[in-house]
Amino acid sequence: DGGITQSPKYLFRKEGQNVTLSCEQNLNHDAMYWYRQDPGQGLRLIYYSQIVNDFQKGDIAEGYSVSREKKESFPLTVTSAQKNPTAFYLCASSMGPRGRDNEQFFGPGTRLTVL
């Protein structure tokens, strides 16, 4: 089955810890994205990557870091510098950043809670 997987489904973090959220896709998509969703709000873009070994900051990148060493993988690290990390994190991918009918597909999400 082609799709996007995220792990873990639930993650708990203590104050001062860094944690890494996994995102893997087997859709052969070039572009990948990380979004954050808070209750009652729309999704906000954290980071995106158009191609391997390249990524750009989104609207709320402070306190987060990413890497894109492989086409199918785009892990997100939530660092201790992120002051309010409790949220639902969603990974997405698309065939590419260009193209007028570029459609984004989403993974099942990871819920991060700070203890």
Added chain:
Amino acid sequence: KQEVTQIPAALSVPEGENLVLNCSFTDSAIYNLQWFRQDPGKGLTSLLLIQSSQREQTSGRLNASLDKSSGRSTLYIAASQPGDSATYLCASRGADSWGKLQFGAGTQVVVTP
């Protein structure tokens, strides 16, 4: 900066009624607009994507229209069923080359049997 608004935030209808969900955006220079469904605690499922050159897009009981000049898109769901209960989000893709989506906060729909 593009702002996307969905009103109302919540909606309840009896089974069988048609659903009308609204999405408005402030910048008409969009490439496309995408509608998603989200079930509680789950990821987003893409429903329809309308290109900026299109007026509407249809899939089964779903129909989405786009009016760029007025900055509006509407999602119609015909003959609603309890299984349609979910949150529906719209997102516009701007003219940026890399395809950033700007999301509305969503409309939570409950279809009662």
